Amino acid sequence: MWNKDRSLALSIILVRALFVFIIILALCVPVMVHWYDITYTERVGLLEGSVFWPLSVCLYAAAVCGELCLWYLGKLLVNIKADQVFIPENCAHLRRISWFCLLAAVPFFVFGFWRYLGFVVALAAAFFGIIIRVVKNCFEKAVVLQEENDFTI
Amino acid sequence: MRIIVNLDVMMAKRKISSGELAKRIDITPANLSILKTGKAKAIRFSTLEKLCEVLDCQPGDILEFRKEED
Numbered sequence: 188m189w190n191k192d193r194s195l196a197l198s199i200i201l202v203r204a205l206f207v208f209i210i211i212l213a214l215c216v217p218v219m220v221h222w223y224d225i226t227y228t229e230r231v232g233l234l235e236g237s238v239f240w241p242l243s244v245c246l247y248a249a250a251v252c253g254e255l256c257l258w259y260l261g262k263l264l265v266n267i268k269a270d271q272v273f274i275p276e277n278c279a280h281l282r283r284i285s286w287f288c289l290l291a292a293v294p295f296f297v298f299g300f301w302r303y304l305g306f307v308v309a310l311a312a313a314f315f316g317i318i319i320r321v322v323k324n325c326f327e328k329a330v331v332l333q334e335e336n337d338f339t340i
Numbered sequence: 341m342r343i344i345v346n347l348d349v350m351m352a353k354r355k356i357s358s359g360e361l362a363k364r365i366d367i368t369p370a371n372l373s374i375l376k377t378g379k380a381k382a383i384r385f386s387t388l389e390k391l392c393e394v395l396d397c398q399p400g401d402i403l404e405f406r407k408e409e410d
Contacts, residue, residue: 334381335381335382338374338379338380338381338382339380339381339382339383339384340367340371340372340374340375340380340382340383340384340387
């Protein structure tokens with residue numbers, strides 16, 4: 188029977204699987220970028236030339252941000268599993284996740300000058316970062332309410 | 341803190357232990373400790389009612405308002 192504990196366990200498994208998957212993808216970046224560079228040669232950005240180095244740097248930077256996001260997401264889920272939901276530590280995790288999403292937008296924004304698609308990905312990452320930030324603000328309010336509830340006898 | 345909880349004073353007057361009081365008003369000893377040490381943020385009317393009943397006193401005997409000095 189499906190329940191919230193299994194749902195939480197699935198989330199933890201997915202986060203850890205994605206963490207490993209990104210490491211594997213990062214190892215394949217040179218091959219993938221080289222293939223992309225020789226396959227899509229038409230100019231679709233402001234700058235010309237090979238995108239091998241810009242895209243490689245962009246993907247590695249984004250991978251680091253992504254891994255850090257997943258690391259803190261995993262910690263958040265472990266806390267939730269331990270029934271510690273509205274605690275200041277989780278707010279700090281959400282704040283970090285939000286900042287890493289916003290940071291991930293920067294390399295894609297720069298890559299957008301070579302390929303316009305980079306701007307779209309940067310916008311998506313920034314949008315996601317802002318959403319997480321709003322969730323963090325809600326959590327902060329919830330922490331105060333939880334504390335008040337805990338100390339109401 | 342401007343509201344002072346004088347629970348320990350009343351408990352001493354009535355010669356009742358923390359464990360017994362917690363049992364009689366149906367709260368955990370940990371919560372009673374929070375109340376006694378003044379860490380509580382609020383007190384429910386139901387808890388106050390039980391405390392007054394068990395300790396045979398008025399709410400004013402348990403809670404006291406003290407003006408903060410500058």
